[in-house]
Amino acid sequence: MSVLFTFPGQGAQKPGMLHALPSHEETARTLEEAAAALGADPLGLDTPDALRSTVAVQLCLLIAGVATARHLAALDARPAMVAGLSIGAWPAAVAAGVLAFPDVIRLVAFRARSMEEAYPSGHGMTAVTGLAATELEPLVARVRAAGEPVYLANLNGPRQLVIAGSDAGMAHVAALVHAGGAGAKAERLAVAVPSHCELLARQADELAAAVAAVPLCRPRITYISSSVARALFDPAAIGADLARNMARQVQWHDTLRHAWERGARLAVEMPSGSVLTKLTQPVFDGGVAVSCDGASIGDIATLIRAAGE
Template sequence: MSVLFTFPGQGAQKPGMLHALPDHEAAAYTLAQASAALGRNVLALDTTDALRSTVAVQLALLVAGVATARVLDALGAPPHMVAGLSIGAWPAAVVAGVLDFTDAVRLVELRARLMEDAYPSGYGMTAIGGLTRQQLAPLVAHVHGPDTPVYVANLNAPRQLVVAGAAAALDAVAALALDHGAHRAERLAVAVPSHCPLLDEQARTLACAVAQVPRRRPRLTYVSSSKARALFDADAIVADLAGNMARPVLWADTSRHAWERGARVALEMPSGSVLTRLAQDADFAACTALCVDGNRLDTLVQIVRDAR
């Protein structure tokens, strides 16, 4: 039986998330490392005002994920495999030993800034619940155009999808989806159109920066949410990280792949519980799926130890 650590994407952030990290030297060390890499206090990133910025959100999720995984590792509860949704792939790669944390901090800051500068306003993402990809795709195609770009971006579950694009296009797709049987159409707390061709140029720029940093073969199994399969080559993983902002997220297939590789405990790093609920609802559900938020650290440690 294997333990999977999952790392959430944008939308999972919440005020105070870095201040709520465990009172442990591994977390304190991670915060200090991040502050040194950024040249400013990373704890300033988790205020309500700061989290309006894509840069702050992505950095906060990176730091929270790595810090929590390090604490669990220090307490004798490491994972066998990791997977991350969108920005969550970056802390997953750090925990897998592919990237140094300080390099990841600088690259994630660049990633987020490229995205934010390209789309400072008027774009975003909307979650659609209750329709399959086959039902939603024609509605997206009907709205999509030069002035109303919109794409299917995340396949989180068979009937839990996310579209990305311009605000007017998102509203139009949402209205059509509700008319065609969707039970939910909700704008997410994501200010950029992630996981679609609108970010192709930014992904190419990031790839040039990623090519300059050292990388190592993963020391545990890294499952790509862009490819929904495990990657074992360091170059393939960093290429996956650079490009994932412009590629759809195949989270349902990623979860299934991890289950097929033996994952029976899925533990979601901060912040939030979205990935935990998806794991609990899956038809191949892990034996145990839970999140760090809202659970005692000693309980989590014992669950992971028991599964190893």
């Protein structure tokens, strides 16, 4: 069976997540490369105080994803496909061989700073469960028409959605969701910027110019975009996809379906957390979805190798 590596987005971060990476030469190499690119020790990024910053969050998820994929590769446990949600697309691209890790460290730092500087406070993202997109979209449109910037940002599952926008706009949508009486819930996420909507269009344009200045290679394995829910093979197309995903809706459910249709039957979620694994399990009915959190890297590698036999 084919193996898919999934890389999580913001909200999956945890204090100490870089310190919790298993000791291995590939982990050490990844941390050393990150330190050289940043000019600072990346192990200072995963404290509770540091993780209040979008920059620290995105860099932690990038570093953890790359280090874990490299560690697994050293154990002869490699994927046939990769897909990442939001910032997770960047370590996915490194794992696919599209971009060099030092370049990605600098690009992600630029990405996160531009998002944080544009929206230092008063904005973010809220998860909405229990409603279909066709039910949530009119509520979002109603609030936006009243002057509050709020958008449908992530389609993570048939009834697992995320909105992005101003605090007031999200609170208004949440009130409408809870007033509907259908058991739907709205919960603010640990994300401080309004990702995956037009509020970040200018920042995406600026990042696209920065991406165009670095070398990109054809992927060695299949790279699946969660913005368009299909595989991309042209390096320039992948670069544009990476740069602009911050301002584009996430089609995560359809991305998983595309991976399944391409033959993926084992999905392995990189650190941190298990949210993507829970979203994958209903799609991979008859397959297997596991998270690196809570399992030894050796056991995960054994499972991946067995899948490839």
